[in-house]
Amino acid sequence: MIKQLISNIKNKKSFLCVGLDTDIKKIPKFLLKYDDPVFEFNKRIIDKTKNYCIAYKPNFAFYEDSMDSLIKTVDYIKNENILVIADSKRGDIYNTFKLYAKSCFNTIGCEAMTVSPYMGTDVFSKVSKDYSNNFFIVLALTSNSGSNDFQLLKIGDKYLYEIVLDKFGKIENSKNQIMFVVGATNDIQKLKRIRKIIPENFLLIPGVGHQGGSLSDVCSELLNDNCGIIVSSSRSIIYCSDGTDFDLQAGEAAKNIQKEMESILISRNII
Amino acid sequence: MIKQLISNIKNKKSFLCVGLDTDIKKIPKFLLKYDDPVFEFNKRIIDKTKNYCIAYKPNFAFYEDSMDSLIKTVDYIKNENILVIADSKRGDIYNTFKLYAKSCFNTIGCEAMTVSPYMGTDVFSKVSKDYSNNFFIVLALTSNSGSNDFQLLKIGDKYLYEIVLDKFGKIENSKNQIMFVVGATNDIQKLKRIRKIIPENFLLIPGVGHQGGSLSDVCSELLNDNCGIIVSSSRSIIYCSDGTDFDLQAGEAAKNIQKEMESILISRNII
Numbered sequence: 001m002i003k004q005l006i007s008n009i010k011n012k013k014s015f016l017c018v019g020l021d022t023d024i025k026k027i028p029k030f031l032l033k034y035d036d037p038v039f040e041f042n043k044r045i046i047d048k049t050k051n052y053c054i055a056y057k058p059n060f061a062f063y064e065d066s067m068d069s070l071i072k073t074v075d076y077i078k079n080e081n082i083l084v085i086a087d088s089k090r091g092d093i094y095n096t097f098k099l100y101a102k103s104c105f106n107t108i109g110c111e112a113m114t115v116s117p118y119m120g121t122d123v124f125s126k127v128s129k130d131y132s133n134n135f136f137i138v139l140a141l142t143s144n145s146g147s148n149d150f151q152l153l154k155i156g157d158k159y160l161y162e163i164v165l166d167k168f169g170k171i172e173n174s175k176n177q178i179m180f181v182v183g184a185t186n187d188i189q190k191l192k193r194i195r196k197i198i199p200e201n202f203l204l205i206p207g208v209g210h211q212g213g214s215l216s217d218v219c220s221e222l223l224n225d226n227c228g229i230i231v232s233s234s235r236s237i238i239y240c241s242d243g244t245d246f247d248l249q250a251g252e253a254a255k256n257i258q259k260e261m262e263s264i265l266i267s268r269n270i271i
Numbered sequence: 272m273i274k275q276l277i278s279n280i281k282n283k284k285s286f287l288c289v290g291l292d293t294d295i296k297k298i299p300k301f302l303l304k305y306d307d308p309v310f311e312f313n314k315r316i317i318d319k320t321k322n323y324c325i326a327y328k329p330n331f332a333f334y335e336d337s338m339d340s341l342i343k344t345v346d347y348i349k350n351e352n353i354l355v356i357a358d359s360k361r362g363d364i365y366n367t368f369k370l371y372a373k374s375c376f377n378t379i380g381c382e383a384m385t386v387s388p389y390m391g392t393d394v395f396s397k398v399s400k401d402y403s404n405n406f407f408i409v410l411a412l413t414s415n416s417g418s419n420d421f422q423l424l425k426i427g428d429k430y431l432y433e434i435v436l437d438k439f440g441k442i443e444n445s446k447n448q449i450m451f452v453v454g455a456t457n458d459i460q461k462l463k464r465i466r467k468i469i470p471e472n473f474l475l476i477p478g479v480g481h482q483g484g485s486l487s488d489v490c491s492e493l494l495n496d497n498c499g500i501i502v503s504s505s506r507s508i509i510y511c512s513d514g515t516d517f518d519l520q521a522g523e524a525a526k527n528i529q530k531e532m533e534s535i536l537i538s539r540n541i542i
Contacts, residue, residue, distance in 0.1 A: 021367075061363060061368070061370040061374075062370060064370060064371065064378070065374060067338070089363055090332075092330075092360055096332045097332070099332040099333060099335060100332050103332075103336060107335070116362055116389050118388060118389045119410065119417050119418065120413075120418055120419065120422070121420050122417035123415070123417060139389055142391075144394070145391070146391020150389060150391060150434065150438075153431070153434065155424045163421065163424065164421065167420050
């Protein structure tokens with residue numbers, strides 16, 4: 001799976017993930033006449049952005065009342081050889097977590113899921129063997145104000161999120177199955193230390209664009225020889241326009257980011 | 272809401288929560304002939320245990336493929352004036368978390384939900400105002416082996432989980448809306464320190480029974496003047512028997528725990 005991801009990044013010259021945080025209140029009004037407006041919106045976004053991205057990330061909270069739209073969306077992406085990341089931030093003991101994994105990977109058909117680290121690594125040491133072709137993306141350093149409360153506590157000379165990186169970085173097969181969420185809006189000093197702890201694991205990076213994170217800062221500190229990062233953008237792509245051209249505008253926005261990513265990948269000799 | 276909970280505890284002489292971790296593979300075979308075996312199982316368990324407990328706790332992972340059974344179950348409990356706790360361990364930024372809260376409280380009809388603390392207190396300071404009649408039950412000290420990885424890290428002279436208790440204990444209206452998950456299988460020294468940090472917040476305590484935690488240890492360290500604890504038991508009640516008498520056996524098991532709780536409440540002058 002990790003090889004296929006790296007190969008997709010190189011072929012498409014992109015490490016863009018489009019976040020499908022689809023809110024029926026925010027989509028163009030003309031779509032409401034369709035049977036399933038959320039799926040209709042996603043389908044059109046996918047059609048126009050799929051050449052410029054290597055992952056889609058539906059946030060499950062947006063589909064609590066429209067699970068069918070989510071399943072149809074994931075199924076639609078299946079034909080495109082693009083990673084589908086369930087942004088669900090689940091976490092529980094092994095016997096219970098297995099049920100979330102089964103639902104997410106087997107029933108809904110995603111290939112990766114975001115998870116919370118608080119209950120420890122034991123669950124993921126086990127479940128990553130059960131699902132050896134899937135990715136678990138562990139929250140490490142988020143960019144909301146509350147990240148100060150616990151993630152930035154100091155244990156000796158390390159932040160808590162650095163211990164999260166270190167411990168999850170050491171579980172068996174980690175570099176092939178474990179990724180980490182690191183918000184783009186964090187300062188450069190923090191980003192710099194991350195690659196020393198986990199040189200090889202992929203990072204999922206939200207916060208570029210709408211939230212103010214800088215793509216060039218993120219890339220200068222976090223890119224590795226295999227790219228090693230997936231940069232996620234949602235609102236600044238999918239809600240560019242609320243007219244009938246919303247999908248074309250989304251495609252243009254994705255293309256612009258892809259072009260920027262392409263020149264970064266070239267300048268770093270990754271492609 | 273907290274007043275109603277305390278009043279229910281005193282009236283029913285019980286602080287028992289029955290965990291509805293209903294697995295279609297574990298329920299008695301004769302129920303499979305019904306249209307909705309999971310709901311049929313829950314309904315019968317509820318009928319026979321409702322006089323002995325003050326809360327039910329469906330773990331959402333068990334209902335990923337049977338959301339209708341969950342909604343029917345919660346609706347069935349509604350008539351009984353018993354707290355329904357969504358054991359979902361959700362967590363996200365405010366705008367996203369609101370969608371989980373809406374689904375859990377408004378659509379499904381639960382009154383409380385378990386949440387992960389890793390992303391910080393900011394989300395809950397806000398969302399607890401939006402849902403001022405609901406409870407948020409924060410993971411603090413769990414009893415799986417992975418709890419060592421992060422929860423028991425020392426920051427100065429405090430464990431991480433103690434800082435979680437302290438910070439969530441300080442958010443506005445905390446004692447009325449924030450509870451904490453504390454596993455019963457933790458040692459007495461740890462339990463002892465918890466009530467010093469949060470004397471008034473309620474605790475949700477799994478791990479008594481099947482997992483080996485002691486009800487008397489838990490009570491001696493954690494009971495407060497309003498009781499202040501909800502002890503949760505699932506497998507050792509709902510899976511007592513796989514015969515047609517499964518519900519009667521569950522009722523007997525719940526009644527036995529309630530009797531033990533009653534004598535503890537009397538001995539501590541709480542009732």
